[in-house]
Amino acid sequence: xxxxxxxxxxxxxxxxxxxxxxxxxxxxxxxxxxxxxxxxxxxxxxxxxxxxxxxxxxxxxxxxxxxxxxxxxxxxxxxxxxxxxxxxxxxxxxxxxxxxx
Numbered sequence: 001x002x003x004x005x006x007x008x009x010x011x012x013x014x015x016x017x018x019x020x021x022x023x024x025x026x027x028x029x030x031x032x033x034x035x036x037x038x039x040x041x042x043x044x045x046x047x048x049x050x051x052x053x054x055x056x057x058x059x060x061x062x063x064x065x066x067x068x069x070x071x072x073x074x075x076x077x078x079x080x081x082x083x084x085x086x087x088x089x090x091x092x093x094x095x096x097x098x099x100x101x
Contacts, residue, residue: 037079044073 047069054060077083 037076040076044069
């Protein structure tokens with residue numbers, strides 16, 4: 001089947017309709033997926049920021065728990081390849097292990 005599609009393309013005949021739709025859909029889905037993930041990062045970052053900043057027209061609820069938005073924020077950042085961990089404490093423990101050896 002691969003040979004027939006190569007022959008069709010080499011003759012100048014257009015690809016079949018389903019192949020064109022599949023190529024365009026994959027690119028569009030990747031773009032939409034990126035925007036959705038970026039939206040989640042912005043939303044969760046905004047919720048976390050609201051916990052620490054007082055806005056004049058927005059009443060802050062006492063004792064608000066930001067664990068859920070923080071975990072969503074961390075997970076969404078991880079999909080972009082970013083890490084929010086603090087490596088300074090890990091480096092100190094590795095340095096002490098090297099000294100012992």
